[in-house]
Amino acid sequence: MPMFDLRRLRMLHELALRGTIGAVADALSYSPSTISQQLSQLEKEAGVPLLAPDGRRVRLTEHGELLVAHAADALARDEEVRGALDALQPSGAPVRMAVMQTVVHGILPVALSLLTAREPKLRIEVSEAPPEEGLFEVSARRFDLAVAEQYPGQSREHRPGLERATLGRDPIRLALPPGDDARGLADLRERPWILEPAGTAARQWAVQQCRAAGFEPDVRFEVADLMAHAELIAAGHAVGLLPDLMWAGSAPRVRLVDLPDAPAREVFTVVRRSSTSRAAIRAVRDALRDAFDAAPAPAGQSS
Template sequence: MLELRRLRLLLELSQRGTIAAVAAALSYSPSTVSQQLALLEREAGVALTEADGRRLRLTDAGHALAAHAARALALDEEARVALASATATPVVRLAVMPTAAEHLVPPALTLLAADAHPVRVTMAELPPEVALDELAARGFDLVVAEQYPGHARPLREGIERTLLGHDPIRIAVPADDPATSIADLADRAWALEPEGAAVRAWSVQQCRAAGFEPDVRFDATDLVAHARLVAAGHAVALLPDLALVGGTEGMRLLDLPGSPVREVFAATRVSSRGAAAVVRVRQALADAFAALPTPARP
């Protein structure tokens, strides 16, 4: 019989790529991971990994067994969900992007605190790209992420998305800036997310469509930090309304061509989507999003 914990290690290796990454994610030593994978290989009776330079890669049999491992772990999670009703206080591990951590999670927790059924929520602030990987690897139960127009995030087998709401995106400029459109901002200092983020690529495309390459002087994953740079008169930025819930003092908001919006969504594994605690947290996030005020436009 193949041992479920070892199957998880194989699946993690297929997702994370290295023994060291698997060990760090599961709080094991690299030698323990290697030993357990060697035991799994003996149980399977076929080579599951092979050397690729200084790394290990999965063989065809390894990839096939990793796919079966994903299904076995999903069934295990479904069984645990079915038994979770007997748990006094279920735990939901939440990973969110910075703007959600700032303006969405606090009101959602307030709603949950008034619920007759208690749930313990833990939260980590992570970029969507990282959080969605961790969700697939069972590091979290629920992720709040976004996708920008024309930049849909990859669809993953076993992951389900629920739309929380649409978030308009506008140009934020200092209050005394005379610009009336994005085309007027070719010579301004810009605040954007770091290279590699989906929103960075989208924002650069907006500038190029207006005829210029942005002068990016400030890289920050936190869009609230972008807003503060704008309000202090040091930058311009493309900001969704969720980043402006704290107020628009010191800045003006201009419309972008086509009035684009980003989608804010909650992602869960299909195997845990029916868990009562996950459903309650997801609904609280949706209700909190719906109640957010629209930023004033000076």
């Protein structure tokens, strides 16, 4: 088998994930023409067509699909070797993390403090991203680690080459304006609701809870920012469902009501299996788990 340039294999792998040359160019910070040129060179190295026109886009040929599988293996082996070298002498490479908003607010400050004490030379780079994006971008190697969530009765897609580790369970409660005397979901069929955007796991789960209670929620506000949920609920404009982690031990400005069967979302980390030998990855996962375990319940919670 010919030797292929790893950088070009990465571009082909990205194309298989992202679907367009423009998206690959954006992800890797190259121009589309550069991506096209490099993929053309990869075709010359392979000696077979890897891409075929498909309208204004391109698609992978059968040979292209085969080489994508090889690219995934080659990228994983490269990362494994780098991890083994890093174990002998740390390279100083940063750990790039994608985390949910509630993690930024609820456990990231404590986790970073732990890492500062344990691994003072370790550089951490953090981006806030919804779970769906974070999981995808770990596969695509934009991030090294993502923190995601899974709601009761639902399962996230298991992407090849990724490894999950549970941080813990995060209770979900009904959030009401202060002084609101509603006792449960059934009392809220006529109320305006605030939920996360359609297509998210949180939105799907919340709607199912309302339907199980016998009504379709009147969604007046569709907002990804859970802090905005809390503000609108506290001001009396809506009701919603919020996880405990967002309060980080502070006193909520809303009234929290326990739900039947005490539902909780599972919060977990995801990394590429080929990166698990990196000491820095292990240190970050340990710090996140310890910070999650230390997170207090909402202060002054009423039920």
